[in-house]
Amino acid sequence: MENTHSTNYGTYILIWLGLVALTTLTVAIAGLNLASLTVVVALAIATTKSLLVANYFMHVKSDSRVFKVFIIVCITIFLTMIILTFVDLIYRGPVK
Amino acid sequence: MDNEAVMESKHTGHTHRDDVGSKMGMWLFLFTELILFGGMFILYASYRFMYSDDFRAAAMRLDTIVGTVNTILLLTSSLTAVLSLAAIQKKQKLFSMYLLGFTIVCGGAFLINKYFEWSTKIHHGFYPQGPEMANLPDGEVVFYGLYYVMTGLHALHVIVGMVFLAVMFVFVYKEKVTFDNSQKLENAGLYWHLVDIIWIFLFPLFYLIH
Numbered sequence: 001m002e003n004t005h006s007t008n009y010g011t012y013i014l015i016w017l018g019l020v021a022l023t024t025l026t027v028a029i030a031g032l033n034l035a036s037l038t039v040v041v042a043l044a045i046a047t048t049k050s051l052l053v054a055n056y057f058m059h060v061k062s063d064s065r066v067f068k069v070f071i072i073v074c075i076t077i078f079l080t081m082i083i084l085t086f087v088d089l090i091y092r093g094p095v096k
Numbered sequence: 097m098d099n100e101a102v103m104e105s106k107h108t109g110h111t112h113r114d115d116v117g118s119k120m121g122m123w124l125f126l127f128t129e130l131i132l133f134g135g136m137f138i139l140y141a142s143y144r145f146m147y148s149d150d151f152r153a154a155a156m157r158l159d160t161i162v163g164t165v166n167t168i169l170l171l172t173s174s175l176t177a178v179l180s181l182a183a184i185q186k187k188q189k190l191f192s193m194y195l196l197g198f199t200i201v202c203g204g205a206f207l208i209n210k211y212f213e214w215s216t217k218i219h220h221g222f223y224p225q226g227p228e229m230a231n232l233p234d235g236e237v238v239f240y241g242l243y244y245v246m247t248g249l250h251a252l253h254v255i256v257g258m259v260f261l262a263v264m265f266v267f268v269y270k271e272k273v274t275f276d277n278s279q280k281l282e283n284a285g286l287y288w289h290l291v292d293i294i295w296i297f298l299f300p301l302f303y304l305i306h
Contacts, residue, residue, distance in 0.1 A: 020168060053292055063119075067120075
């Protein structure tokens with residue numbers, strides 16, 4: 001595996017422009033009244049931004065596959081913890 | 097894995113170097129960071145589920161503009177961090193140092209913004225045990241508690257990242273990081289990008305609830 005990554009400045013600048021555009025979009029959308037969809041849209045945009053940062057700035061896209069496997073395992077553990085917590089919260093009934 | 101274990105013999109005789117192992121170690125560390133913040137995000141999600149109206153009311157008092165400016169600052173610093181790695185790999189030492197310097201300045205600007213943001217909040221009495229907090233419902237108190245802990249821990253990571261990058265700046269200057277020996281700089285960049293990713297989630301969750 002070659003250790004050096006694409007050293008093309010243009011690609012990185014394009015990704016940065018995309019990230020700034022998504023930030024503008026998420027701020028603009030927050031101004032709209034989407035009720036319960038607000039958090040879903042905000043998290044979807046944040047996830048997209050993270051994928052851009054991870055794949056291009058952190059080179060996950062061009063790195064060896066073992067890093068992708070690591071990340072997926074870590075995210076799966078995290079999502080499992082969230083799901084289990086919410087299963088508990090939702091079926092626990094009112095707190096106060 | 098033979099080509100990955102680079103044998104460096106330029107200055108120090110035979111120094112064994114394992115760039116992939118180094119990167120893997122960095123990623124393992126980043127996962128522990130992810131789980132550290134992950135625990136707090138779960139706490140946030142649970143309380144937001146329990147007190148969604150209070151969270152909305154409390155978030156309205158945060159300054160969206162400051163949050164947006166800080167987001168742009170961190171995204172830009174992430175760009176210059178990765179560009180500094182690309183520059184050193186193109187043997188553009190001086191350009192790489194300029195970019196690293198700019199990255200550190202962006203981190204500093206982020207912290208200055210954060211300082212003024214926190215000062216304003218504290219000045220108005222919105223801090224744990226502060227005068228305004230007694231009049232707030234439980235959910236809002238919890239919101240501000242999470243706000244200080246999560247953005248505070250994140251700011252601490254920004255400081256650590258800046259120190260990490262400053263050391264890399266010196267390494268590039270002293271040519272301990274060069275076009276064919278840049279894994280340390282890449283690891284510093286990985287840390288900086290992770291700090292950026294955490295902010296990418298903190299920003300909408302604290303500043304953009306309406």
